[in-house]
Amino acid sequence: MRIVIDGQKVPVNVRVSRDLLMTLKAMSQTLHWRITYDTANELVYIYSPNYVMPGSLDRPAPVIEEPASQRLLGKIICLDAGHGGNDPGAIGPSGTMEKDNTLAITLLLRDMLENNGATVVLTRDSDRNVSLPDASAGEELAARVEIAKDSNADIFISIHNDSFTGNTAVGTTTFHYGDPQSIKLAALVQKNLVTELGTKDHSSRFASFYVIRYTKMTAILIQAAFISNPEEEVLLSSIDGRTKIAESIFQGIVNYYKV
Ligand SMILES: [Zn+2]
Structure with missing residues (x-):
């Protein structure tokens, strides 16, 4: 910059x-x-x-x-930047890492939410493991759910990049665990993401990911785009793309609360 x-x-x-x-x-x-x-x-x-x-x-x-708005005043939102520390997540064709993209998007989103009065709790705010570096993958996910629980969050949002063998898979998906509020939030976030990014719409859908299954509040997991596809890798690693993703999620939250 x-x-x-x-x-x-x-x-x-x-x-x-x-x-x-x-x-x-x-x-x-x-x-x-x-x-x-x-x-x-x-x-x-x-x-x-x-x-x-x-x-x-x-x-x-x-x-x-x-302009400082207070329209999300009183809302507690827990943001979960996927992976981190010794877990890079998926790695793109040019070597960019999912853990860096998820953290950058999370920090941008945190600022937008805080600028609108929300209280934001992060499972991680730097490149690190949430639990201990030698913890198992299960313990790592449990630590994230624990933070969400302790924060009394109204909404939990886990941010990830999708990945697939080969480089042709593209698009955006937002997952929920089937309760009406999470279904509603997932649909709104998904709509904003595909409209803003112009990515292929895999729609919002049910999935049993640990972090949305065991969090008791409204919870979604976002696969913003495919890091395994060279064009979407650029989207995920550029300031412009990350800002658009954060803005879309922010707008989905605003739509969810109708504020
Ligand atoms: Zn991931």
């Missing part, structure tokens, strides 16, 4: 992290900077309050305050 301050490119190429984005956001609020993101080109534009935009030489750039 490159940073452009008052029209001047900063001569460093930085790795995007939640810390960096949160720091920029906090600084922009206290210093009244205006920040815009060009996600397609991985550019962040920062304008100081006194910067005069070319073409509007008589007045400084307006300060735009980020």
